[in-house]
Amino acid sequence: MKPNKYIAISTSSLFLLCLSVAQAETLPITQLIVKQGKEVAPSDGWAGQAGGTTGGSLASWKNIYTVSSAQQLRDVVxxxxxxxxxxxxxxxxDISNGIPYKNFADQKKRSQLAVPANTTLIGIGKEAKFIHGSLLVNQVQNVILRNFTVExxxxxxxxxxxxxGWNAEWDGITIEESQHVWVDHLTLTDGSFTDDQYKQKDGETWTQHDGMLDIKRGSDFVTISWSDFNHHDKTMLxxxxxxxxAQDTGKLHVTIHDSVFELIEQRSPRVRFGQVHSFNNLFMGDAGSRVPAYRYQYSYGVGVKGSIISENNQFSINGLSDNCKIVKAFGKDGNSFSDKGSYAGNSAWLGGTKCAGLSVPKWxxxxxxxxxxxxxxxxxxxTQAGAGKM
Structure with missing residues (x-):
């Protein structure tokens, strides 16, 4: 009589098998609902260079998810x-899960959602939205963020x-020490809590908003396209x-195109060390005294060794007495700026380059x-920029 054949399974292997089965049953694995989730960053921006940005486009069926809560997103990550x-x-x-933050430590612990490498995070339809928290792209590569709103x-x-004075800590989206990121068809807005609702503390404005989208600490190869930034002060650093x-020199290559900046006070963007290409963008604001918040200050800020090439942008700023205020130089330490083809109101912005008094970019x-x-x-x-218009 022949002995019975059997397969030996170790305890650890059995545990991993059970764990993977349990995950398959509990994680929100689903079909691909948004076909654009398989797309990669186009070649018409920095995210398409040096190997490109593919995000999660190569995901197998078991790594396609649909989430509707912060906890589900954390579980998937x-x-x-x-x-x-x-x-x-x-x-x-709602990143806060409906529980108000008690203090700084509580907000730091619960308010940030990390986006890992090789990920496409994409909204379904026109209603996808994050509130009461931040998205953090930190020390990762190859991330795509598309078609959702961040309040x-x-x-x-x-x-x-x-x-x-009083300063806030939390950005809507922070890209830090990360490479190859494509931001497309997002809407970023102050939303339900606008700056005119700020209170005073010790005689000064108690500022509760920080940046919308900050790109810093050696991040590189980033494209921002077809996005809508509205109702905010310090927008993009x-x-x-x-x-x-030491960390930023030679990095911070960023493209911003076909996007809208509406009722933005400043920093769209403000640049240090980076090389930024801005084209086909729309800037709409109000420099008049009648606006209770979001009074226009400038669009482009060019700081130490920062460089911006601007092309074919439209600046429609009500009450702007001097078109040179569109660009602001923060010192003259290796920074450079040029513009061609842009308009201020209905006229060509002929003073774009000479206004800042900076040298022309050599790159x-x-x-x-x-x-x-x-x-x-x-x-x-x-008609085409922002969430829900992909």
Whole structure:
């Protein structure tokens, strides 16, 4: 009589098998609902260079998810780790889970959602949205963020800085020490809590919003396209600080195109050390005294060794007495700026380059891109930029 054949399974192997089965039963694995989840970053921006940005486009069927809560998103991130994955956002995700933050420590612990490497995070339809928290792209590569709204977090415990007053801590999205990131068809807004609702504390404004989208600490190869930034003060910082040159020099290559900046006060963007290409964008604001908040200050801020090449942008700023205020130089330490083809109101912005009093950038744009007539920027921006318009 022949002995029975059997397969030996170790205890650890059995545990991993049971764990994978349990995960398959509990994780929100689903079909691909948004076909654009399989797309990669186009070549017409920095994210398409140096190997490109593919996000989760190579995800297998078991790494395609649909989530509708912060906990589901965290579970998926923990399980899938750095494997290629597509995470589809359904409806509004309240990062606070409806529980108000008690203090700084509580907000720091609960308000940030980390986006891992090799991920496409994409909204379903027109209603995908994050509220009461931040998205953090930190020390990872190959991330795509598309088709959702982020309402800016409100700092419950701003800190005081001597000479600068009360300042908030939390950005809507932070890209830090990360490479190859494509941000596309997002809407970023102050939303339900606008700056005119700020209170006074010790005789100064208690500022509860920080940045919308900050790119810093050696991040590189980033494209921001077809996105809508509206109702905010300090919008986009590229480059951490004047003293961070050791980490930032030679990095911070960023493209911003076909996007809208509406009722933005400043920093769209403000650049240190980076090389930024801005084209086909629409800037709409109000510099008049009648606006209770979001009074226009400037669009481009060019700081230490920062460089911006601007092309075919439309600046429609009500009450702007001097078009040179569109660009602001923060010192003259290796920074450079140029513009061609842009309009301020109905007239060509002929003073764009000489206004800042800076040298012309010496670097060249390495990719092919399409400039549109400035007369088309308003229509395209207002009808095609932002979440739900992909």
């Amino acid at each position: 923990n399980a899938a780790a750095d494997q290629p994955k597509i995470i589809q956002i359904k409806g509004t995700i 800016m977090p409100v700092d419950v415990a701003p800190h005081y800085e001597q000479g600068d 590229i480059g951490h600080s004047d003293g961070n040159g 060249k744009i390495p990719y092919t891109y399409r400039l549109i007539a400035v007369s088309q920027v308003l229509q395209r921006g207002t």
